[in-house]
Amino acid sequence: MSNKQANGIAETEKNGKKSKDKSKKLSKKKYKKELKKLQLELVKLQRWVKEKGLKVVVLFEGRDAAGKGGTIKRITKRLNPRICRVVALGTPSDHEKNQWYFQRYVAHLPAAGEIVLFDRSWYNRAGVEKVMDFCTYDEYNEFMRSCPQFEMMIQRSGIILIKYWFSVSDHEQEKRFQARIEDPTKRWKISPMDLEAREKWIDYSRAKDDMFAATDVPESPWNVVEADVKKKARLNCISHLLKNVPYEDLPARKIELPDRQKAIDYERPPIDTQNFVPAKF
Template sequence: MTSKRKATEKSADNKPLGQIATIPMAKSVKATKKTVKKQDDTHNKSTQKKKHSKTKKSLKKSVYQSELERLQLELVKMQEWVKYAGLKVVVIFEGRDAAGKGGVIKRISECLNPRGCRIVALGKPTDREKTQWYFQRYVNQLPAAGEIVLFDRSWYNRAGVERVMGFCTHNEYTEFMRTCPEFEHMLQRSGIILVKYWFSVSDKEQEKRFQDRIKDPAKRWKLSPMDLEARACWVEYSKAKDDMFAMTDTTSSPWYVVDADDKKRARLNCISHLLTLIPYEELPYEPIMLPKRQGAIHYQRPPKETQRMVPNKY
């Protein structure tokens, strides 16, 4: 044993027991704190990276447009098959105000033949309709063979706005919740393909869209007094939605939830999903031959001066 080592051991032996134990422990705790802090910093950075990676980048306009056009072409093929096969299709779009229901309905319908695709957005019931069977005014809008009907809100008003705002009695509400699954099963047994979508939007995103509507004169009409009242009853609507799902999300008639905070992605996701639920085949394309136009025999077009022409301002 060297003299240096002996001196160290002697020095240690001469110290009180508490002091010997305390000094190394203090150093150990300090070192441990540094290690823990370093691990926490590493964990936080890793968590931030994960959160950042989960945040999807904004969809490029060119990518969105090209994919939308591709899906709309498939919608045209689907409609042609619906007409050919005599199918009857009902698609329900529900969700909070400003969730994007109207936007996706527009993108679905704008490329389809309006003779075979209808949009139904009923207002509040008339005094006469209030005395009818609740589902009666919706039954009048159901499709015939070869038709597609898109409901911008539906009979589920009773489970949502009517319950929250007190537009129906408790007995009327409970009766609806009890009979709604039976009603939908009856529609399906009659041959109707029923699809139900719920557009889910966060409170922050809804706030942003409401503010956009307030600032934009072209969109201000979209914000109704009822929308503002509904905004104040956010939690009550959440409870109503949860109860609605519990009673009407059945195996044969399920609810499909669309993450709607990103409008463009929500539209593409919804249309893409809808195409998987309606069986269709691409019909063979028959070339169209334009007939020869009739010649101007014994006909002379009247001069424009004799007609009321719209001014060419542009």
């Protein structure tokens, strides 16, 4: 066997191992341990953003059932909703359809000391609106041309912008859809639009490729999250986010619990005058 052949076999085995490692599940114990560490760092980041008056925008895009919502939930779980808020806009109203396209998103951009997570964003125009013919050819082209300029403009205003694309395989998406169909508590997650999107898998793939070609620029690049393994996707995304928003661990403010006020001419009303929730448990 030649060295070239040996190297080829070794490379094949290496790639196979790498592919296998990517799809390998993460133990629940390790996942919870790592997530707890990251959520503690997110609290430190939140404090830094508030203290320094930073403005942070994070976009979450990707296929339906790719795990965007689950990741957002893990990010916000330990954070103050007044500082870190989620924006998930529905179908635009007739009035909004007649506005400048970016206008309704601009209204949700952060003020100083805030973090905004967009669960889908202005990139709807490059995805669902393009594929489903919800916008005209000229509107789509104008978006692709102006989007990088819009993002550079908001960055020049002092906003930190980070964009994530959650990538999920055809097989894994179908598996998650089937799980949602079978679970009554998750069935609401599947909309008629999701089913139509499933039928147009290739059209969405082309739309995503075109979107990346026009908007994956050095000033605001796309960060792709491999999302076939949900737990890994969440940890990888949060870890990356923490590395891309510089922060420091500020000293914790000392908190002392004051003594409770003493009763002065106060008598609590009779309990039977209040309506209590029945104690069934």
